[in-house]
Amino acid sequence: MATQALREPSASVAQHPATSPASAAPTAGWRDVLAVIGERVMQRLRAIFAVFRAAAWILCGLSIVLWVLGMLWGWWELIVVALVVAIVLAVSALFLIGRTTYNIVLDLARTRVVVGERAMGALTLINDGERAILPSRIVMPVGSGRGEFAVSRLAPGETSEELFAIPTHRRGVVQVGPVSIVRGDPFGLFERAHRREEPVDLFVHPRTVRFPGQSLGFVRDLEGLPATDLSRDDVSFHTLNEYQPGDDLRRVHWRSTARTGTLMVRQYEETRRSHFVIGLSTSRREYGSEEEFELAVSLAGSIGLRAVHDSGHVQLRFPGHTVEAAHGKRLLDALAAIDYAPARTGGLTALAHSIAAQLPPSSVVVLVCGAEVSAEQLRQACARMPQGSRVLVLAAHEAAAPALRQIADADVVTVGVLEDLPLALAKVLA
Known part of the structure; x- marks a missing residue:
């Protein structure tokens, strides 16, 4: 009896082969295949529908409505109009057929310029295939705007070059590209775009002024x-x-x-x-205008370049970030990308606290702020500086005359024009 009882489970398992792992594997495999096929079909449908513009969808709907009404009411005129609209759509779609794979080269003469300098670039399109490429349109985003170039028919081996200029009226990092090749019909019903060249960053550096000597001493x-x-x-x-x-x-x-x-x-x-630290306040409420903030950025860049030139260990500090300025290019790149801090971020006092906590061995600390900072805030900021560090405050005050005052152990210099910075620093050393 014991032997029979032990054999019963084996017999029970043999009666349900469908539950075995071997039989479940084919079912799971077919599901995976169907999922892959479904995903590819959806990708293809999305690619097809992406070429339709709003006008094409409107005409498609109009053609269907006219066809249905014509069949229901027996109006051949509506059916003819529906057929004409459908023919227009079909003919327009034929303009998308063809090869548009140019060999694209995006070249910026300089990837780093100063505010106001002219930034030039060239876009070269080469037909390295064996067949001609029909006329197309090139779309190239430039920052928040975009440039468009009309390219005529290119025979095999033919090259087309487009020159362009990028406005640099404001400091910042301008993303140029990615370049897209756009093919469409004369009626603007369909449009097919191919993204090709990767974007290129153009750094628009702040204006700076150079001055001789180790102006702050060591x-x-x-x-x-x-x-x-x-x-x-x-x-x-x-x-x-x-x-x-x-x-x-x-x-x-x-x-x-x-x-x-x-x-x-x-x-x-x-x-x-020569551990030189530059702390730049980016609190909007500490600046009276956009121009005043740009002046503060230029002051930080000017004094930072002087410190880098003097072979110092220079760090740029602003809320939430510390940049090791091993060379002037890295310093100016960081200043090009800088912007106002979020409203909840503290101002100059909080910045001074973070410098004292995270960069204690600083020998020279330069704090750069706007004219809206009160004397009490300056006193609190200077009181937080590391013991033994020399502290200098540069206050950007648009159109103000250079002035020097003492707050605690720090020299506070007011600068109204960037070109007055050497004169203002000379007052500190006098």
Whole structure:
């Protein structure tokens, strides 16, 4: 009995072969095949319907309505009109047939320009096929606008080149492209577009002004970088010189003195700690106008380029972002893309707090803001700066005369015109 009881489950399983994994696999496989076929059919239908413009849909509906009414009422005139509309649609659709695969080259003469400079580009279309390509239209988005070029019929091996200029009245990053080839009919009923060339970014840098010298100075530091200025007392050894009256006898190099018979002293290079931080406030409420904000961006770029040129470790800080400006191009690219911060983001005081918390070893901190920042806000911002850092505040105030004032231990410089920046900094060093 026990043996029979043990065999019963095996018999039960044998009576239901449809539930086995082997039999379920073909069903699942057919479902996957049908799903793939259905997806491809839907993609093809979407591609077909995408060529219809609004006028084509209206004419299709009108043709169907006229045909139905003509058949119901027996009006042959309506049926004839419906046939004429259908023929127009069919003939217009024939204009979409043909090859439109140009070899497209999008070339910008310069991908980085300054506000106001002319940005030129060229769009080259090459028919590298064996058959001619019918006339078409090229659509190329440029920022928020777009450019359109009419291309005539291109024979095999023929080339067409279109030159264009991009307006650069405002700072920003302008996306040029992607280039699309558009084929359509004379009535504007159908349109087929092929996206080809990938977009290219055009950086429109802010205006900057250059000025000589290390205008903000540096803090001498044991961990600094060697400079070209010689010193009698520092930690970066440079060379040996003969003893001159007044030299510190503790710097005498006795081994060289014994070898040459002349009293020799060590000569050093000054080392400078050059961790330079630029904090740019992007709070809209701290600026009186768009022009004032652009002036602040230009001030940050100008003083940042000077610091980069002086081989300093320069960081650009604005709400939510820190940019390592290893070279001037990276600094200006970041400034080109900068915009107002969201309304909930704090202003200059919050920016100063983040600099003190995340960039404590800063030797020189330059805060750039607008004229709407109060003296109390400036005092709070300067009080948060790291101990031992030199703090300078540049306040952009459109059309104001250069002015200097002291708030806490910081120099606050008001600049109304970008070209006044060197003069304003000269007041700080006076």
